[in-house]
Amino acid sequence: MPEGDPCSLPSRVATISLHTSPLDQPGTGDAGGLNVYVVEVARRMAERGVAVDVFTRATRADLPPVVELAPGVNVRHVPAGPFGHLDKNALAEHLCPFIFGLLRAEAQGDPGHYDLVHGHYWLSGRAGVVAARRWGVPMVQSMHTMARVKNAALAEGDRPEPEMRVRGEDQLVRQADRLIANTDDEARQLKQHYGARDHQISTIPPGVDLEVFTPGSRSEALARVGLAPDTELLLFVGRVQRLKAPDVLIRAAAELLERDPSLRSRLVVGVVGGLSGVGHSEPLLLTDLAESLGVADVVRLEPAQNRHRLADYYRAATATVVPSYSESFGLVAVESQACGTPVVAARVGGLTTAVSGGESGVLVEGHDPSDYAAELHRLIAEPAWRAKLAMAAPKHAATLGWSRTVDELLDVYRTSITPRALPLAACR
Numbered sequence: 001m002p003e004g005d006p007c008s009l010p011s012r013v014a015t016i017s018l019h020t021s022p023l024d025q026p027g028t029g030d031a032g033g034l035n036v037y038v039v040e041v042a043r044r045m046a047e048r049g050v051a052v053d054v055f056t057r058a059t060r061a062d063l064p065p066v067v068e069l070a071p072g073v074n075v076r077h078v079p080a081g082p083f084g085h086l087d088k089n090a091l092a093e094h095l096c097p098f099i100f101g102l103l104r105a106e107a108q109g110d111p112g113h114y115d116l117v118h119g120h121y122w123l124s125g126r127a128g129v130v131a132a133r134r135w136g137v138p139m140v141q142s143m144h145t146m147a148r149v150k151n152a153a154l155a156e157g158d159r160p161e162p163e164m165r166v167r168g169e170d171q172l173v174r175q176a177d178r179l180i181a182n183t184d185d186e187a188r189q190l191k192q193h194y195g196a197r198d199h200q201i202s203t204i205p206p207g208v209d210l211e212v213f214t215p216g217s218r219s220e221a222l223a224r225v226g227l228a229p230d231t232e233l234l235l236f237v238g239r240v241q242r243l244k245a246p247d248v249l250i251r252a253a254a255e256l257l258e259r260d261p262s263l264r265s266r267l268v269v270g271v272v273g274g275l276s277g278v279g280h281s282e283p284l285l286l287t288d289l290a291e292s293l294g295v296a297d298v299v300r301l302e303p304a305q306n307r308h309r310l311a312d313y314y315r316a317a318t319a320t321v322v323p324s325y326s327e328s329f330g331l332v333a334v335e336s337q338a339c340g341t342p343v344v345a346a347r348v349g350g351l352t353t354a355v356s357g358g359e360s361g362v363l364v365e366g367h368d369p370s371d372y373a374a375e376l377h378r379l380i381a382e383p384a385w386r387a388k389l390a391m392a393a394p395k396h397a398a399t400l401g402w403s404r405t406v407d408e409l410l411d412v413y414r415t416s417i418t419p420r421a422l423p424l425a426a427c428r
């Protein structure tokens, strides 16, 4: 922060994303909405003059120590633990070397002093708190997901989050100066499950890139993703994991075909995204499920796609289906709406903010595939209903651009580093 000006933005922020790199392709492994968040926010902060260093664990020996992601945004690789992708739950034991690397980078004067630390996910937060205390700067934390919330909404067969994470999150909430919640619901969960105090929490919704995710010709998009012009594409986008319930979509499609067999020649269920975490086998289970329900011929499993290609999948779809058991926000739902495609989502967590139920999409109570089949049938059978939602969807998404997120985050940064006596209004 420039000396003598208490209203300034921070000059340089240390953003911590220990378990997943902003350079990874989202939609597979441990890379998802958090990675998109870190990249989109960092780029826009740098454009406003706030340099951002993103510290992440080095997963390969040949990674350069520093990679420029965008002007003013550097990714710093910190060796901690063995190379290779490790299960998130195994990373806690490598926190010490990670913290050591973080402190050493600053101590060596390259790149210099940080004015603020922002941690993403609890592991990063644990490292961030130590660094922030050492450097005498504020610590801002985004949880993204919380163990107690996840454990309360486990899908059948899911393993609960470990006690070590619950305890770590408890301590982190006590230690962080500020907590960023994606939605009012997350703010409530932080208070209810972790005892966070009101003055710590700021609710700031994440955003969507309104330049990449734009409406466009459905027929052209269908052609670009290799589908016939009359296709009814029901789309799932995201990491394939039980918590996101892609199986609900496949079961709903089976019911839809039972209800209306004439759809068979033009229905496609597209599942775009790779394996979640390390070493699971969900896509195989999805294939087995589709075969056992007699719908394998309509299900297309696609690996994770870059965001430009993803925009075409959204534009091509009749609806994007987000039947998650728990979702801290649901960027996919907003991206789909920004492309003019209605969303059929579970009425859980951040999806109730991400989707304006009955306006830009449909919110479904629970996870009964019949309920999803009924909503999808209505969207296919009633073009006027679909057109109404499709018209409102981009308008709703437009209220959630990343610029707004960054404006509000910078206000939190300013108030964190500004002496308490000075009201923020005086800085505007």
Ligand code: UDP
Residues within 6 Å of the ligand: 025, 026, 027, 028, 031, 032, 033, 034, 036, 237, 238, 239, 272, 273, 274, 303, 304, 305, 306, 307, 310, 329, 330, 331, 332, 333, 335
């Ligand atoms: N994503 C992507 N390619 C894919 C699948 C997903 O780039 O093939 C991105 C998607 O655009 C979204 C993010 O991954 O921005 C997923 O975020 P979301 O909040 O929906 O779920 P999370 O991964 O955080 O649980």
